[in-house]
Amino acid sequence: MPDLIVEGLSVEFNGQTAVDDVTFTVNDGEFFTLLGPSGCGKTTTLSTIAGLETPTKGIIRVGPEIFVDAAKHRFLTPEERNLGMVFQSYALWPHMTVEDNLAMPLKIRKASKAEQNRRIGDALNQVGLLPYRKRYPHELSGGQQQRVALARALVYSPSVLLLDEPLSNLDAKLRDRARAWLKELQQSVGITTIYVTHDQLEALSLSDRLAVMGEGKMLQVGTPNEIYDHPNCLAVADFIGRCSFFRAKVLETGAGTLVVDLVDGEGTLRVTSATAFAAGTHVTIGVRSELVKVSQPRDDVPAISVNAIPADLKKASYVGARYEFELMAAGQLIFAEGEHKLDEQQVWLIVPEDGLFVFAEDIPPSRLASDVEDGL
Structure with a gap:
């Protein structure tokens, strides 16, 4: 089928803007995800595409239609x-x-009885539920009910499949299995799919491309690797993965490299950056938690070492395969990971030169030390 195109879409409710000038294209056969926190406009966008909401402005089309x-x-x-x-x-x-649930959209489209039986059988076979066609929903597990809902959406061969957080009611293990099965189904059917979720793992693992939304706007569109490795703004870096931020001031700028001084604490960072910033510019440095190395105690690393920052351990959580740490450094809440438990409260954080993000934006208020200490 042709691409699905959304142009300049805006939706208002009682004078409040829920979706603000959103534009994107979903390619034929693509798995495209709308990702963002609650209230960002992703479900409203999906509902408008489905025809369940009326936009204030904009165009939605599939090819010439x-x-x-x-x-x-x-x-x-x-x-x-x-x-x-x-x-x-x-x-x-x-x-x-189950078969009566699947028959309803076919009856609305006035399909013959023979056509209904054929399509219902094909759809249930696709989702692995053909032996369950005579059962009622209460006789099925949550995962099976989810697959029935998918079969009902596929039974009349739609041009586009719209999924509004369909895995959110499943437990963690079943959700993992359903995620893998859903991707296999989408690829085997070859149907263009738009998926809505607030779950980063779902978005990154399922999507060919995804769009991160915030406050009704489209913040960034790209492949999972592009979004995770190259966020275009602080809000995207803050939402995707676990990222920590430092306030800094540029001391030196060279060919693809910045040297910055931490504003709220001790430490100098050397940062690889494709964007040049003039000396004296205030920036925010972001780093993924998996890239932060924790060294203990502090005398293990010389205090003058570049990219070594003194930190105080506030919390350590054992999560099975690793420990997750929350630390205070340079006046900010910092996340890190490690294979071993920390015994010292005063440690060094070692951050890499490569893989750091540089933004000409201020740090989120929720990261301020005063807010963290107050429990906000």
Whole structure:
């Protein structure tokens, strides 16, 4: 099918902007994810594509077929768009069997009985539930109900599949299995899919490309590697993965390298940066927790060492395969990881020259030492 294109989409509710001038393209056969925190506008965007919400501005089209053109007051109903949607709650009719649930969208489209039987059988076979067609939803597990909802969305061969956090009701282990199965299903069917989630792991593992949203805006669109390794703004770096930040001032700038001085504490960092900043510029340095090395005690590393920062251990959590640490350094809350438990409270943080992010933005208020100490 042609690409799905969203242009300048805005949605308002009672004068409040929920989606603000959002533009993106989903390529044919692509698994595209809208990712962001609660209230960022991702579900509203998906609902507008589905025809469940009416936009204030913008155009939604698949190839030459226009679903919505707000300026021209064109609006196709959900039935006219031929899109399949799976809701977070699955929305199965409890008084109907599995096959009756799948038959409903086919009856609406006036498919013959023979056509219904064929399509229901094919859809249930795709999701591995053919022997369950006579069961009722309450006789199925949560994972099986989720697959029934997917089969119902696929049974009438929609042009695009829309998924609104369909795995959120599953337990952790089942969610892992469902994630792998869902990706295999999408690839085997070859259907264009738009997926909504606030779960970073789901977004990174499932998506061909993803869009990070915040406060109704599209912050960055890219592949999982691009988003994780090269966030284009502090908000994206802060949301994706576990990132720590330092306030700094540029001391020296060279060919692809900056030397910065930490504003709120001791330490000098050498940073690889494709962007040049003039000496004296205030910047924020970001570093992923898995890249931070903790050395104990402090006398193990010379105090004058570049990229070594004195820190105080505040919390250590054993999470099975590793320890996760929360530390205070240069006036900021810093996250780190390690294979071994820390016995000293006063340690050194060693951060790499490569892999650091440099932003011409101020550090998030939630990272300030005063807020952390107050428990905010």
